[in-house]
Amino acid sequence: MDSLYDALRRYRDRGVTPMHMPGHKRNTALFSMENPYGLDVTEIDGFDNLHDAHGILKEGMERAARLWGADKSWFLVNGSSCGILAAVCACTGWGNEILVARNCHKAVYHAIYQNNLRPHYLYPERIPGFEAAGGVSPEAVEAALEVHPGVKLVVLTSPTYEGVLSDVKAIADTAHRHGVPLFVDEAHGAHLGLAAGFPKSAVRCGADLVVQSVHKTLPSLTQTAVLHQNGSLVPAGCVERQLAIYETSSPSYLLMASIDRCVRFLQEHGEEAFALYRENLDRFARETASLARLTLLGRGPEEQPGRHGIFALDPSKLVVGSFGAGMTGPSLMAGLRKRGIELEMAAKSYAIAMTSLCDTRESLSRLAAALRELDGAAGSGEQPAAAAALPPLCPERLLTIREAESLPGRVLPIGEAIGKISRETVTAYPPGIPLLVPGERVDAAFAEVAARLLEAGVSLGGAGEAGDLRIEVVEES
Numbered sequence: 433m434d435s436l437y438d439a440l441r442r443y444r445d446r447g448v449t450p451m452h453m454p455g456h457k458r459n460t461a462l463f464s465m466e467n468p469y470g471l472d473v474t475e476i477d478g479f480d481n482l483h484d485a486h487g488i489l490k491e492g493m494e495r496a497a498r499l500w501g502a503d504k505s506w507f508l509v510n511g512s513s514c515g516i517l518a519a520v521c522a523c524t525g526w527g528n529e530i531l532v533a534r535n536c537h538k539a540v541y542h543a544i545y546q547n548n549l550r551p552h553y554l555y556p557e558r559i560p561g562f563e564a565a566g567g568v569s570p571e572a573v574e575a576a577l578e579v580h581p582g583v584k585l586v587v588l589t590s591p592t593y594e595g596v597l598s599d600v601k602a603i604a605d606t607a608h609r610h611g612v613p614l615f616v617d618e619a620h621g622a623h624l625g626l627a628a629g630f631p632k633s634a635v636r637c638g639a640d641l642v643v644q645s646v647h648k649t650l651p652s653l654t655q656t657a658v659l660h661q662n663g664s665l666v667p668a669g670c671v672e673r674q675l676a677i678y679e680t681s682s683p684s685y686l687l688m689a690s691i692d693r694c695v696r697f698l699q700e701h702g703e704e705a706f707a708l709y710r711e712n713l714d715r716f717a718r719e720t721a722s723l724a725r726l727t728l729l730g731r732g733p734e735e736q737p738g739r740h741g742i743f744a745l746d747p748s749k750l751v752v753g754s755f756g757a758g759m760t761g762p763s764l765m766a767g768l769r770k771r772g773i774e775l776e777m778a779a780k781s782y783a784i785a786m787t788s789l790c791d792t793r794e795s796l797s798r799l800a801a802a803l804r805e806l807d808g809a810a811g812s813g814e815q816p817a818a819a820a821a822l823p824p825l826c827p828e829r830l831l832t833i834r835e836a837e838s839l840p841g842r843v844l845p846i847g848e849a850i851g852k853i854s855r856e857t858v859t860a861y862p863p864g865i866p867l868l869v870p871g872e873r874v875d876a877a878f879a880e881v882a883a884r885l886l887e888a889g890v891s892l893g894g895a896g897e898a899g900d901l902r903i904e905v906v907e908e909s
């Protein structure tokens with residue numbers, strides 16, 4: 433078998449078009465590095481200390497804060513995942529209540545586990561046709577904070593994997609009226625607010641803490657991210673304390689250098705790069721205007737701002753609905769793979785192409801041409817069996833995640849598990865959003881959604897295969 437290094441080189445040499453992260457898109461004409469072994473150092477004299485920065489790293493983080501508009505920013509080398517753990521734990525104590533959008537990334541659930549938190553969930557509406565989560569409305573946040581005055585933190589994802597933004601400004605105002613900080617997972621939005629033609633970032637909309645994966649949508653190496661703080665609602669020192677726990681004490685200088693280079697590139701060339709990027713996206717829109725069966729999120733009446741909690745859509749995400757062409761998301765993704773294009777992910781009814789300013793006019797035109805070809809070959813466009821809408825999920829919470837996991841469990845076929853308390857997390861991957869978490873009751877709606885996702889080819893991690901769904905439940909004494 434190839435070594436991992438050889439496999440990577442062979443894959444690179446195949447010349448597949450990357451419509452996925454990292455955002456540098458392997459565009460080595462724009463970004464490259466010398467042999468990394470010659471540059472890989474640790475905290476030697478002159479190179480500062482990430483966990484106690486006073487020199488070159490402090491300056492780099494201050495430059496990042498100026499670029500994104502934060503009072504303070506931290507470089508992260510363990511992705512947004514580590515920033516999420518640090519941010520949630522910085523704002524909460526053991527057993528606290530928090531208000532969380534249910535479509536949060538699994539790292540938020542890990543933070544809930546860490547502090548044994550009691551979450552109250554906000555369930556975003558689904559966008560018809562796509563069934564992707566819409567936005568969280570400020571009214572829903574207001575109503576939940578009225579009912580749960582003990583909440584210590586509001587957490588939401590904006591933009592989502594699909595590029596749906598919530599009205600962060602109004603939500604921040606609402607949370608602050610209740611004296612509660614707002615943490616926004618903007619892992620998919622590091623490119624926002626930096627140029628015309630893209631929505632504003634949560635950093636400039638009043639959020640107290642915001643995490644961004646620089647590696648997802650900007651030219652920077654995988655695992656690089658930034659955490660930003662604004663205002664004084666989160667006391668000084670709390671974030672640093674948690675970063676000391678969740679982030680490695682041996683941060684890679686290559687990763688930090690790649691964030692720093694990305695920030696400098698954006699300061700010096702961001703305007704032209706974003707203008708060209710916007711032009712390429714506009715051309716893609718023209719080149720796909722003739723699609724008759726495949727649909728692009730944002731073009732239909734249900735996907736306009738004001739519908740289903742949508743405040744804005746991020747134009748960098750090309751979310752292609754497949755059902756009209758008689759395909760599931762995974763089959764659309766496979767069809768593009770055969771044409772030399774690798775997408776970021778496929779859900780039941782759509783697949784996502786992630787773009788960035790490192791995409792070229794050619795890469796986007798190649799995608800447009802492949803979509804036109806699949807659209808033309810799609811026949812009558814009869815909907816696949818998986819097309820019927822999924823029932824909403826809102827499982828009852830009986831125990832915290834930590835309480836459920838501390839109890840003995842046993843694995844049961846789904847038919848026997850209904851009515852019992854789950855001891856495991858069942859996540860549709862990607863995008864990694866849990867359908868069921870430990871401590872919640874397994875119900876018939878979950879069983880139906882899980883079975884139909886498996887049938888449509890969506891992975892549910894360890895929960896088995898289509899027709900053989902199994903789940904670990906808390907053993908009853």
Ligand SMILES: Cc1ncc(COP(=O)(O)O)c(C=O)c1O
Pocket residue numbers: 510511512513514536537539589592593617619620645655656657863864
């Ligand atoms: C919404 C969201 N938040 C957070 C993360 C974690 O980001 P990272 O991979 O930078 O740790 C992801 C990863 O896909 C994500 O989709």
